[in-house]
Amino acid sequence: MQNLRILASIILSTLIWLCAYAQGVSKLKREKPDLEKIRLETLDSKSPYYYPRLMQEFQRNDTLMKIDKYRHLYLGYMFQEDYNPYRSSQRDIQYDVVNSKRKLTRQECDSVIAYAEKALADNPFNLGEMVMLINALREKGKTNLANIWQYKLNYLLMAIVSTGTGEDEENAWYVIEPQHEYVLLNMMDYTVSDHVFYDPCYEYITVKDSKGKDKGGFYFNIGPLLKEYYRKHPDEL
Numbered sequence: 668m669q670n671l672r673i674l675a676s677i678i679l680s681t682l683i684w685l686c687a688y689a690q691g692v693s694k695l696k697r698e699k700p701d702l703e704k705i706r707l708e709t710l711d712s713k714s715p716y717y718y719p720r721l722m723q724e725f726q727r728n729d730t731l732m733k734i735d736k737y738r739h740l741y742l743g744y745m746f747q748e749d750y751n752p753y754r755s756s757q758r759d760i761q762y763d764v765v766n767s768k769r770k771l772t773r774q775e776c777d778s779v780i781a782y783a784e785k786a787l788a789d790n791p792f793n794l795g796e797m798v799m800l801i802n803a804l805r806e807k808g809k810t811n812l813a814n815i816w817q818y819k820l821n822y823l824l825m826a827i828v829s830t831g832t833g834e835d836e837e838n839a840w841y842v843i844e845p846q847h848e849y850v851l852l853n854m855m856d857y858t859v860s861d862h863v864f865y866d867p868c869y870e871y872i873t874v875k876d877s878k879g880k881d882k883g884g885f886y887f888n889i890g891p892l893l894k895e896y897y898r899k900h901p902d903e904l
Contacts, residue, residue: 742841745895779799779800860875868889869886869889
C-alpha cells in the first residue's frame, strides 16, 4: 500500500508538472537570442546577468530567478571556460525515469541520487541527471528538495523553448548540449522516432505521442554549440 501511494504521488507530480509547464510555455515570449549581447552581459561584472552571480543564485536554490536570468544562465554557459557540450557521462545504473514505469528500490534511489548529485556538480546543466534526481527524491519522500530541482528544470527547459517555436529552421530552438533536445521532447510527453542533421547546423527530430501517433517534428539550432566546441577543440575539425 505504501508503494502504491508513492507511485501515485510520482504520477500526480508528473501530471501537475506537465500542466504547469504547458501553461508557462503558452505565456512565454519566443525570441531568437542575441548571443553576442548575452556573451557581453554575462562577462560584465556590473551587469545583473554577470555569470558568476547568476550561477551563485542558481546553486543556492534561489526560486526568485525568472526566465530572463535563466536565459542568460543557460545560453551564457557556452561562453564559460569549462563549457564542453560533449563531455562524457557514464553511469552504473541504466534507468530512464522519464519513460520507465518501474519503481526504483530504495537502494537504487540512493545510488541515483548520489550519482546525479556528483554529475550535476561537474555539469550543472546535465538535464537527464536532473530528471532522474527529481524522480528519485520523490520516491524517497523528499518532496521539498524535489520541488526545488523541479523549479530549476522547468525554467531551464523554458529557457530553451523561449528561443523559438521549433517549427522551422528560422525559428529553431537553441540548445547548449545535444542531449537537451531529447530531455525537452520527453518532458513534453513525446517519444523520439528519428533524428536528421541538416547543414549547416540544424537538427530535425521527429516524435510520436504517448499513443504512438506521429506528431511531426521540431528543429534545433546547434550552430553556436558547434562554434564554441570547435573554438576550444580545433583539432576536431
